[in-house]
């Protein structure tokens with residue numbers, strides 16, 4: 059047991075990878091401007107840097123834990139993808155993954171990732187990953203990898219027209235703006251300060267920032283720009299998919315709650331998560347996350363998302379179902 063190594067992420071020399079930034083029509087695109095932030099992202103240095111304990115066995119630790127004190131689903135999916143990707147060659151790239159969150163993750167102990175080599179074929183390889191805590195699975199995940207293959211069949215939806223990230227405020231800037239408003243209730247202040255204290259390793263700019271007190275039902279749709287906080291770099295393009303897996307579970311499921319301002323979630327958790335990767339991208343550059351919920355019912359909600367590169371190329375698609383147990387909100391007398 060146990061030669062100790064760090065798996066697959068920041069230190070991996072994947073300079074042999076021939077994956078370049080290509081647009082949907084196969085043209086090499088103008089490389090978007092490098093991100094402003096120059097410090098290595100904590101997603102690289104910690105969250106997605108797994109310890110290799112043995113053949114096909116990895117250990118991951120935690121960074122940001124949501125207030126629910128159950129592990130963030132995106133972290134578990136991202137780490138599972140790192141483990142799976144470490145067991146395939148550099149010419150294979152994850153094109154889809156399908157996961158079930160079967161138990162809540164415990165933030166007090168690390169997570170073990172056990173990889174099973176389900177199949178290795180000529181063009182595709184499939185890995186099955188079990189994330190384990192206290193001897194029991196918390197996540198089961200299947201990842202399929204594909205070698206780069208050309209095709210005359212190419213189409214995609216068109217990216218929604220939205221203001222560029224430079225014209226929008228980050229969540230932190232919005233919170234400071236809200237905190238400067240008079241007549242803020244103590245409860246609202248506490249909620250806003252909690253947002254500032256959370257060390258989410260992502261930068262987010264909502265396209266339509268929510269009103270501090272959401273009073274009216276909205277369509278279950280939202281759009282936000284998102285990128286990893288800090289630099290990831292071009293060295294390991296596989297890692298960008300792992301980061302996108304992390305990103306894709308963030309603020310996703312609550313899209314299903316947007317039409318119900320008179321209810322708050324007393325229990326909300328993702329049950330499953332699926333992703334399809336379509337094109338290369340850098341997750342430390344701004345991507346537009348377009349989220350919508352086509353259905354809710356039976357204490358569950360379905361959400362679907364598209365991650366767009368800012369040059370309009372569809373990078374990835376996501377789907378998730380979650381449990382939504384709600385309780386009515388008592389209206390507060392003092393509103394902004």
Ligand SMILES: CC(C)(COP(=O)(O)OP(=O)(O)OC[C@H]1O[C@@H](n2cnc3c(N)ncnc32)[C@H](O)[C@@H]1OP(=O)(O)O)[C@@H](O)C(=O)NCCC(=O)NCCSC(=O)CCCCC(=O)O
Pocket residue numbers: 124128129130131132159160161162163307308309310311326327328329381383
């Ligand atoms: C809990 C899961 C979904 C399975 O549920 P169940 O089979 O019901 O498990 P139990 O252990 O029997 O119950 C758990 C809990 O729920 C209460 N419960 C059960 N049924 C009902 C019911 N019909 N009505 C009311 N309450 C019910 C039960 O009493 C227990 O309550 P407790 O005793 O107070 O605990 C299970 O599959 C699970 O937990 N899966 C993991 C889900 C998960 O962790 N997903 C990833 C994290 S969520 C996430 O990351 C979303 C992003 C958040 C960040 C952001 O975007 O801001």
